[in-house]
Every structure is written in structure tokens, then in C-alpha cells.
Amino acid sequence: MKDGSPERSCISCRRVQGKETLVRFVLAPDRTVVPDLQGKLPGRGAYVCQNMNCLREAAAKRQFARAFKGEVRGSGFDLLAPMLEHLMRERISGYLSLANKAGKVVSGSDAVMDYLHRGTVGLLFIASDCSDATRQRFASAAERQAVACCLLFDQHQLGSLLGKEQRGIVAVTDSGFVDSIRNELNRYGNFFEGGVW
Numbered sequence: 001m002k003d004g005s006p007e008r009s010c011i012s013c014r015r016v017q018g019k020e021t022l023v024r025f026v027l028a029p030d031r032t033v034v035p036d037l038q039g040k041l042p043g044r045g046a047y048v049c050q051n052m053n054c055l056r057e058a059a060a061k062r063q064f065a066r067a068f069k070g071e072v073r074g075s076g077f078d079l080l081a082p083m084l085e086h087l088m089r090e091r092i093s094g095y096l097s098l099a100n101k102a103g104k105v106v107s108g109s110d111a112v113m114d115y116l117h118r119g120t121v122g123l124l125f126i127a128s129d130c131s132d133a134t135r136q137r138f139a140s141a142a143e144r145q146a147v148a149c150c151l152l153f154d155q156h157q158l159g160s161l162l163g164k165e166q167r168g169i170v171a172v173t174d175s176g177f178v179d180s181i182r183n184e185l186n187r188y189g190n191f192f193e194g195g196v197w
């Protein structure tokens, strides 16, 4: 942890740690508990470790009501977990879309394989509905280059994020976007199984 970075404790396990290793939740005006993935929404925050156990326990033991000092809405695990997943996917797709606008995205099997061989791919998106053979081929090429793979989106979703027709294989080339997306993928992977290699 960086020197002087603020610390908070998880409302579930109480472990004190740097803010950046926790997920922040805030109260909407109607007292609904909402994840604040950027950590920038106004108001008091409640923090939970980046793992499903702490989130599940916090919900089960009504720790959100305690942290926010009163009745809260939407703090059930069955609501919080899908909302968290939805928001995390939105952040990942938002970065991919930004990278595309910045000209840091290549798509299509041949072009991406060419970039992979040249070692200029920072991150690979393989559509979840690609054929097994395609997935295998690109996953092994990515592994040889130590490039992380994301399988969270299907061909239709990848295409529309790039403003194109369906896309099965999409690569983000070396740029600041790679770190941003990898951070999001790591956080996603701390909560949810599959989809990130």
C-alpha cells in the first residue's frame, strides 16, 4: 500500500486496509444501497473487501443498515451482487469504448493475430460465443505473450461497443487503457468466477 493512502475497515470482516482494495457503497437519496466503483459519489461510504464472502456476510448480517445508521433498501445479497456485476461490466465496456475512440483497438481475427505476433497487444477480448477452436487459438497465442483475456462479452456486444457489426476477437493495443481495464478485470475476478483469464 502507498504511504499515506487512506484506510477504511470492511463492514463485514472489519479488517482495516487501503481504500483502493475495498469496494465503496453509498446511499442513494431514497436510501438504496449502491456500489460506487469510482469511489467518488458524495456522502458517507460503507466499504467491503473485494470478495463475495464479505459482501454476502455484510448483506446477511444487515451491516449496511448499521453503517448507514438506519433502514436501507436494496441491501440484499440477491440485489447487490447482480448490481455490482452489472456496474463492473459497464466500467470494462466503457474503457473498451474509450480505447476504441482513441484508436487503440484492433478487431478481426487476422489483424489481431498479426498484432499478437508483433507483441503489441496489451489485452484481448474473446467473444463468449466464439467457436471453441477460435477461443483456443487466441487464448494460447495470448498466453504465450502473457496477455490477459476477457470473455465477458459476446460478439454482438463487442461489435456494438466498437460501433460495428459483430466482432469475435478484439484487442486493445499497448496504452494506458490496458492498465485501466486490467484493474477492472482484476476487481471483477475477485468477485465473479469465469470470464477473465
Ligand SMILES: [Zn+2]
Binding pocket: 010, 011, 012, 013, 014, 015, 048, 049, 054
Ligand atoms: Zn472483509
